[in-house]
Amino acid sequence: MKRTNLMAVGALVVGLSACGGGSQADSSEGLDCRNVDFIVPYSPGGGSDRQVRRMQPHLEKALDVKINVTYMEGGDGAIGWQALTDKKPDGCSVSNVVAPNIMLLSDSDQDVGFKAADFEYIAWTEATANALAVAKDSPYTTIEEFVDAAKQDPGGLTVAGVGEIGALLSAELGTATGMEVSYVPVSGGVGDIIPDLLGGHVDAGIVGAAHVAESNGKIVALGITGSEESPALPDVPTYEERGFEGATLGQSWGVIAPPGTPDDIVTIWNDAVQEAMASEGTQQALQDEGLMPLEQSPDEAVDYMNEMHEALKAARDNVK
Template sequence: MKKLTLIVVSMLSAVLVLAACGADAGGSGNAENYPSESITYSIPFDPGGQSDVEARRQQPYLEESLGQDVMIQYKPGGGGSVGWSELIGKDPDGHFISGINIPHIILQPLANDDTGYQTEDIVPAAIFQATPIGIAVSKDSDIESLEALVNKAKESPGSITVAGSGRYSGHHIALLQLQDLAGIDMQYVPFDGAAPSIQAFLGGNAEVIFGNSSDLIKYEDDMNILAIGSEKTFKPLPDVPTFKELGYDMTPGIDRGVAVPPETNQEVIDTLETAFLDILDEEGVEDEMYNEGFEPKRMGHEESLEYIEQKTEEYSRILENVEGD
């Protein structure tokens, strides 16, 4: 009998050990010991872009605060959708995270039923940066203000060409929103990326451009920037009014953050939220962002969720208005 009892006890112990190992390997993992291995930080774009630049800045700070190696990988394709489709299928243990961009993660599912993910699948841990989008004309243009541009567009509907990066992108939605608020119609000319759109505009192939703040700063001497999409005066462009200051309730921009797979443990999300937002307190980091044309942003998990919901409602209304025309 003693021998049988020992066998049963040994079997139960083995089962419990296996169950514990299984719990740590899948699901939400062991949040108390997080992170227990290196973290893959996926960038759903090509190397060298703005998302990559920020991830490289964050990498050493994350490794120090989390105590693990942070490996940056690139998963370009579909304007980010390939990478975000991969994210939602990963184990929710916090060891695979992905950079996210707004409005991309909202507009893609709204405009296309086959993106491979839905906005609600994306679980943000934090939003840490923004690239405000501004509107500009060439230096030799007779348009000297946003009001003058709106008046000209009203006089000649559809005659003004506007360069931007992609369709159903941050630039495109900025144009749609301005047209909706101002009651005007302009002709959008999409290019395959921000750099080609800037070069086309500087080459005289479009009268107006919606551009990223980083590009507008770089080519500031070659254009007249009429408005910028920041909430308040944008530090690197102190003389440029915001859209809001000019009477248009819009803050176009590209927000960057980090997300985890669905069903990730809240403690893991909290750990990542703290790690990413604490970087903004490191000496010189915010100044570096401003110098590069970016805007520091501080949104934790809950605030990011609310922000994405707010932007989803905002963009849905704009697209409904366009489709209804």
């Protein structure tokens, strides 16, 4: 009886540890990894998850590795990115990155364990403008109507947004339009804003243009940030067009590697990412989701990161 028990426990231990093994993929593409650990610093099902999942099959083929997606949510990305700083810079661990989220953390007063500039930027893959969205049946059909109503009743209209970034975006829009609204922070992500809008609990929400496109008409954008109209939202003007200057912050997703990852490994990853982005299904999927695809070399990725960082700083100075 005792021996059987011991054997049973032994088998259990061996079995469980074998689960961690994974396949032995011998890479001939220069990446010397059995498996690749792809960190997503957010919960499954969100925009970052979809970015990674979209690329995953193509990356696996291009790099000849197996990719394990690891969700490390918490601290609005802080946990995942901080974990990346501890990984070996051998190309076997990478992470998704979101702007301006990582810059916001980087600039914050508390120590998050990293700075945005520490990481090696492989490439940014997609971007979206931010939009002021209302429910389909909202009384406001243009941005001017909304702004006027807000001006007549300062603080009387409620605008929902995601956490601290949302507060910044709302303030940025307020400065650009001269209106004053009551900001309502949601906790889980943009997904929490949509029921609030549809149920009439808030008057408007700040979401990515992509989310408006995804919603299939349930929510409507009154205006978007930036200087270019979004192909997924053909009838929506930019704030700039309507005379509201200064609302520029959008959202971008990319891929980063641990600090100190050598250039040749970054290049290998960049090539794989570009291959994934260029594959047929991907371009169409991005368009459908309202995202703008980006094509960058690693150097361009660093420039982009700095641009986004400057834009964030400018926005914060602007609203002070």
